[in-house]
Amino acid sequence: MSKHIPNDHIYQEAQLAPMTVAEINKLTANARALPPSGDQTHVLVEDGEDPWVVSHGGSLYYCTVDRLKQKVMVGKFSHLKEMATAELVQVWPGKQGTTPEYVEIWAPELQLIDGKWYIYFALYNAKNGAERLFALEGISGHPQGDYEFQGQLQIPTDRWAIDGTVLATDDGQLYFVWSGWEGFTNVSQNIYIARMSNPWTIASDRVCISRPEYEWEKQGYPHVNEGPQVLTRNGRIFIVYSASGSWTDDYCLGQLTYLGSDMLDPASWRKEPEPVFSKTDTIFGPGHACFVEIDQQDYIIYHAARRSQAGWARQVRAKPFIWNADGSPNFGVPE
Template identity: 35%
Template sequence: MENIYRNPIVIQRADPCIYKHTDGYYYFTGSVPEFDLIELRRARKIEELQDAETFVVWRKHEEGEMSQLIWAPEIHYINNKWYIYFAAAPDRVVTGITFNHKMYVIECEDKNPLIGKWVEKGRVETGWDSFALDATIFEQNGKLYYVWAQEDVNIEPNSHSNIYIAEMENPWTLKSKAVLLSKPELDWETKLYWVNEGPAILKKNGKIFLTYSASATDENYCIGMLSADENSDLLNPKSWRKSSKPVFKTSYENKQYGPGHNSFTVSEDGKLDLLVYHCRNYLELKGDPLSDPNRHARVEVIEWNEDGTPSFGVPSKDIKEFKV
């Protein structure tokens, strides 16, 4: 199927999250290049998001926790309230460590989250104190689940982050202990950095598909996938099957490099499932890839295989040209 969207959708927004609400709006958030705040925008059509007005709903603290490197905000709507999950690092002067992220939640009870009041619900405690980020949530069979990435050198000394799942008591508190679902172990998960991060959930055909991003955030960045039956015990690692190869990766032909940190949404008519992700359109990076602002938000139409699994294809060519 030819892609019906003209990529990129939103420029310089890494870790993109697009949520289509019952009001007909697409709500968009993602990491801003300065990593200092959380913004939201909305539009009736996906391609209108680039020019939609942006609203800053939260800013980093001046010091202490939540004062550095605000990463990967993700918006959800649960029990008639809005929630944004994100990762933040503490003040570098206090800790001396830059990448020491923890996971946090903010909540909004207002109908319109762009102009509503957002309240900090605090840090999500996972049971141990280490680098943690990239939380997502989903509901299944009346239960709320939390999926995230966290470091545990006792599981894999080389790993910067593994994928975990737990049941939730409420949208900011875990109910069960963390369960390890995936760690970087395959060759495509361990290029330059041993990483499993950025989980996202897609439910279809009686299955739950959990995608995640792997390896360094340059051209090696790619997407892997776990899958489970929708009625299985999701807290049992044996319920999940891991793909042996990446399901979405760099396309040198289309000049799209390091696709990853995805989310999922649907088309305007609700008939098509969509992959939302970020990518760069050039290889030449100077310094740390995280300091390069040109990871642009993009969308691809998902096709479905005969066995009920998703086919993500390859990153499409750029159609739009934006001044950066």
């Protein structure tokens, strides 16, 4: 495996705007050397991104990567304030199954489906358009135990794909939701959904349910919809996603609401016309969230830029959120 610098996203070098990857990496390095803006009370991890936290059996589990982004790690802890100091156990690459060549692992997610643990992630290969999504299946019954590599999630319309997550309906049907390109060039990242026949097998072609269309989704180029996450309550289903360039101050969260009927019909999803979580005067680029309920309180856990113009220097933050009278989430503003 060749040496690399994390966040050195070579395949985007010619496309990212309004600055190059080299310029973004310089901003990132500068920001890490400067004090962060914003109140640090709610910071869980001082240097981190793409958080994934799940509650199970009275414990919390944090699925992440090592700082070189070459290992999938899972930490166990009791309270959110312990997240940064929890011991991280490497679960992949492991002893089971094959290990493909890769340069980085992106945005792993740990999910419990039908009593088994699964981890989903993208592999980055520093080749234009080569990123794809993969699945691990737990074989020990414990989030920090052994996993078997199940390989790539094979989608009939095979295109660049990252940020995969699973949506499970009350009747047990599984759907896969992710961010991908429409074609073979990086002009826009859209949100796609497909039906699954089991937790590692796609059983339909993809359907686009969101593409960047509002100005708040189109800050920076290419235009971005990514990081979709499923949020459910009282039978209602929402997909909260990240919009605009992750390297910009304007990275934010948008929301899709499921209206009923066919999940694979784009008309079954309504997009909110405004972001549901966006920057403040001191906290910039809030995005790539996950949601966890702790002691009957719902939390949004997300990453935000260390300061304005911070590139990819990010912190993991958390805050409680409430629900509106119509049953939709109300995240308030970043803290």
